[in-house]
Amino acid sequence: MSEVGVLLRRWRGRRRLSQLDLSAQAGVSTRHLSFLETGRSRPTREMILRLAEHLDVPLRSRNELLLAAGFAPAYAENDLRGPRLATVLASLRDVLTGHEPYPAILIDRHWTMIDANAAIAPLIAGADPRLLEPPVNVLRLSLHPDGMAPRIRNLPEWRAHILHRLDRQAAATGDAHLTALHDELAALPGGVAHGTPDGLVVPLRYEADGRELSFFSITSVLGTPLDVTLAELAIESFLPADAATASLLSQPIAAAPPPGSAADRPARRSSR
Structure with a gap:
């Protein structure tokens, strides 16, 4: 199981959604979602952000999902005093x-x-x-x-x-x-x-x-x-x-x- 797949499954579990629930909300087939979670398919950057949006994942953790899949973070993190x-x-x-x-x-x-x-x-x-x-x-x-x-x-x-x-x-x-x-x-x-x-x-x-x-x-x-x-x-x-x-x-x-x-x-x- 891939690292990003583990993280996606963990977030889905936190939101108490089945694969069927999430796939219906995100417009993704249940089969494809299963493949993403098990590592049989590699998610695109756009797919990660789409799933993260429907899972209400905090911005910091969305960046972690992207990094786990080999992508650059999507959200900046600036110094509060800067x-x-x-x-x-x-x-x-x-x-x-x-x-x-x-x-x-x-x-x-x-x-x-x-x-x-x-x-x-x-x-x-x-x-x-x-x-x-x-x-x-x-x-x-x-x-x-x-x-x-x-x-x-x-x-x-x-x-x-x-x-x-x-x-x-x-x-x-x-x-x-x-x-x-x-x-x-x-x-x-x-x-x-x-x-x-x-x-x-x-x-x-x-x-x-x-x-x-x-x-x-x-x-x-x-x-x-x-x-x-x-x-x-x-x-x-x-x-x-x-x-x-x-x-x-x-x-x-x-x-x-x-x-x-x-x-x-x-x-x-x-x-x-």
Whole structure:
């Protein structure tokens, strides 16, 4: 069995599709798909990209499929701090700043904090400085007993939500790093959630500056990325889950912005 055939079969298994299902979706005969997976036929570059599209394979892994078949990668992977991505990164930072007074963070595929707005500072105040040393993993920071966990009022429910989400992400991407992170976080104390949470969403109920805040989160990604680095970025933004939190956040909370955050940098001069 060829290396690319093994990878294609593995992705098909992750998506829980039979050869018949995938062949119907991609417009390929089941016989040909079988030959590709077993190595009896060598896929073309176009065929790999077609199958990867129907299997919803991440851009990084699409490049791996192409390399396994002897082709050059199809998607660039630029340095996030480099000049080619500077405009997009600046726009994403504007989104973070524009979300204030509500917290928002920019993360990569492994939940590493790339940037944050000033409103995140009250949430991480009091965390062990070791957890705030770059690279900061926001999930570790949130669930670690030396991080945010002691101030999360509904820690068992929030912990169950985070672990379930991380488990699904690891299964969908096949990323060993995410699997290891899930196992690490699952071993941390935090209690077990019982029953079904009340309300419409699982909130983050958090004590900050002596006040209880309640949030729900929204994850935003770029709609049409053609660069691996950009495809793996997401903004995790938090919005008030009740009127009391909205009212409290309209009042300033005395806390310095996190190091390296959007609020730490001077505002860019408008070109208009």
